[in-house]
Amino acid sequence: xxxxxxxxxxxxxxxxxxxxxxxxxxxxxxxxxxxxxxxxxxxxxxxxxxxxxxxxxxxxxxxxxxxxxxxxxxxxxxxxxxxxxxxxxx
Amino acid sequence: xxxxxxxxxxxxxxxxxxxxxxxxxxxxxxxxxxxxxxxxxxxxxxxxxxxxxxxxxxxxxxxxxxxxxxxxxxxxxxxxxxxxxxxxxxxxxxxxxxxxxxxxxxxxxxxxxxxxxxxxxxxxxxxxxxxxxxxxxxxxxxxxxxxxxxxxxxxxxxxxxxxxxxxxxxxxxxxxxxxxxxxxxxxxxxxxxxxxxxxxxxxxxxxxxxxxxxxxxxxxxxxxxxxxxxxxxxxxxxxxxxxxxxxxxxxxxxxxxxxxxxxxxxxxxxxxxxxxxxxxxxxxxxxxxxxxxxxxxxxxxxxxxxxxxxxxxxxxxxxxxxxxxxxxxxxxxxxx
Numbered sequence: 001x002x003x004x005x006x007x008x009x010x011x012x013x014x015x016x017x018x019x020x021x022x023x024x025x026x027x028x029x030x031x032x033x034x035x036x037x038x039x040x041x042x043x044x045x046x047x048x049x050x051x052x053x054x055x056x057x058x059x060x061x062x063x064x065x066x067x068x069x070x071x072x073x074x075x076x077x078x079x080x081x082x083x084x085x086x087x088x089x090x
Numbered sequence: 091x092x093x094x095x096x097x098x099x100x101x102x103x104x105x106x107x108x109x110x111x112x113x114x115x116x117x118x119x120x121x122x123x124x125x126x127x128x129x130x131x132x133x134x135x136x137x138x139x140x141x142x143x144x145x146x147x148x149x150x151x152x153x154x155x156x157x158x159x160x161x162x163x164x165x166x167x168x169x170x171x172x173x174x175x176x177x178x179x180x181x182x183x184x185x186x187x188x189x190x191x192x193x194x195x196x197x198x199x200x201x202x203x204x205x206x207x208x209x210x211x212x213x214x215x216x217x218x219x220x221x222x223x224x225x226x227x228x229x230x231x232x233x234x235x236x237x238x239x240x241x242x243x244x245x246x247x248x249x250x251x252x253x254x255x256x257x258x259x260x261x262x263x264x265x266x267x268x269x270x271x272x273x274x275x276x277x278x279x280x281x282x283x284x285x286x287x288x289x290x291x292x293x294x295x296x297x298x299x300x301x302x303x304x305x306x307x308x309x310x311x312x313x314x315x316x317x318x319x320x321x322x323x324x325x326x327x328x329x330x331x332x333x334x335x336x337x338x339x340x341x342x343x344x345x346x347x348x349x350x351x352x353x354x355x356x357x358x359x360x361x362x363x364x365x366x367x368x369x370x371x372x373x374x375x376x377x378x379x380x381x382x383x384x385x386x387x388x389x390x391x392x393x394x395x396x397x398x399x400x401x402x403x404x405x406x407x408x409x410x411x412x413x414x415x416x417x418x419x420x421x422x423x424x425x426x
Contacts, residue, residue: 006241008330008342043331046363053422054333054362056219065421083219083240085333085420 001074003033004081012039026059027070029080044082054085129207132167133280135159137288137407142375143368143388147395149403153289154388155281158380158413162200165281165411169304170200172276173265174210183263188213188234190255190262192247195224196336196412197267197302202231213262215250217243223416245344268302268346277308285309285407286316293317297391297408299325299360299383301336303349305409310353321355325390328359333366333422336383336411358393360386366422369414381417384410 002020005013013019014037021032030051034041044055051057057064058081064072074080136156144152157165177183189201192215205212212233219240228235236254238246248268255264267273285293296313298306303324310322327334330342337360340349351357368385372378380388387408398404 004241006331007243007245008339011330011342043329050425052333052362053366053420053425055331081241084243084331085219085221 001029001076002079003029004079006082006084008084009040009043009082012043013037023074025070026057026064026067026072026074026080029074030057030070056083056085057081058083127207128161129171129204131159131161132171133160134284137285138378138410140372140376140378140388143371143392144395144406147392147398149401150395150398151405152388152391152395153405153407154378154380154384154410155285155407157384157409157411160200162196162203163412163416164196164199164381165305165409166196166200167203168276168280169267169270169273169302170197170204170265172279173267173270173272174201174204174208176270176272176275177263177265183210187263188261189265190215190251191265191267192216192244192251193267195220195416198233198235199224199227199231201265202228202233205233206231213254215247215254217247221416221419223419227416244338248344267304268344269348271348273302273304274308274311274348277305278312279308281305281409282309282312282316286313289405289407291317292405293320293407294404295321295323295391295394295406297323297325297387297394297406299334299337299387299390299409299411300340300349301338301383302346303338304346305411307348307350307353309409311350314353322353323356323358323390323394324351324354325358325360325387327386328361333362333420334360334382334386335417337386358390360389364389366420369417369422373414378410379414380410381412381414382420384412387411 001023002018004018019033021029023029023032046052059072060079136159137153138156140152140154144150160167188211189205190213198214198216201212214233215236215238217240218237238250255262296310300306306324313320327337327339330339365382365386368389369382372380372385391406391408
């Protein structure tokens with residue numbers, strides 16, 4: 001499946017706008033992503049391993065918060081997007 | 091207070107009005123209208139003391155400009171009002187033109203509010219992931235919104251506004267808050283002098299978050315003229331991917347043309363989590379429900395207070411950009 005990387009984080013994903021991972025849940029997909037690009041970890045997770053409060057994860061067009069969060073099942077054809085809850089600049 | 095009907099009756103019964111109708115008519119035309127226009131309430135915000143959060147640093151006074159007292163609810167009323175006034179004065183914003191800019195929220199709200207009051211149509215480019223509250227406020231004021239890809243953040247909105255402005259120069263006045271000198275000048279002529287007067291010249295440190303950088307640049311530039319010893323400290327998020335509304339991580343963003351890094355005696359980095367925690371702390375310890383960037387500014391002030399020599403007296407002044415009501419749907423309220 002595909003994970004879309006937001007512009008400010010692409011410097012930590014070798015400039016790639018999207019990363020392909022194999023996973024059965026959202027949590028696994030994100031673990032796969034940070035395993036491949038370890039610099040992303042501190043931007044997405046707190047020190048105790050929780051997703052940071054402003055990091056929103058969408059499965060296709062749905063916020064996983066309103067699905068089964070990181071346990072949400074995924075298929076190969078799905079796309080995950082990582083989006084900050086509020087944007088920078090005024 | 092007597093009823094209005096009785097006061098009117100007295101006026102019309104008055105011999106002056108009864109016998110010299112012409113004079114009375116002339117006087118009525120010269121008398122200024124009652125009340126204030128909502129736009130006259132922009133600026134001159136209160137300077138609030140934050141005694142409890144700074145209590146472990148004796149000798150340090152922490153003060154914040156309560157910018158949510160502006161009619162549009164944020165510091166951005168100042169820049170937007172001056173940008174619009176300047177453009178109307180120099181003919182860039184003539185009747186029939188649409189004001190266009192990119193914004194992730196507060197500037198848009200300010201443009202939309204002022205535009206509604208002055209009958210100026212407003213079109214805003216903004217990332218689709220701005221909070222629902224903001225979208226609804228802009229809609230309420232009647233602004234036209236063009237949403238851009240959330241993944242591109244505020245820089246995506248900037249690019250969209252630039253494109254539209256280049257394509258339709260006759261249709262739009264591109265306000266360009268990131269490059270418009272009227273932005274920082276609003277703070278040079280307003281915010282800085284207010285702080286100087288409200289602190290009776292005792293300010294030792296000015297601390298402000300960087301967004302467009304207009305608040306920091308304009309205020310610091312003027313304060314340094316009034317007293318070159320005032321230390322001006324700019325703050326920015328500690329990472330390119332952050333949750334501090336309105337703030338810019340300069341090393342990874344499109345740097346605003348009006349930004350002048352040389353005005354800063356120091357630049358501190360603030361974490362999103364520390365800002366969230368401070369939002370809650372200010373609400374519960376000071377009774378101040380402020381927004382995330384206001385809380386981030388207070389985090390920066392406390393960092394400075396910790397670095398001061400013990401019992402070194404200091405008057406720290408910062409900008410509390412807006413109140414917390416636009417952020418009540420954020421997830422951090424449910425966590426920690």
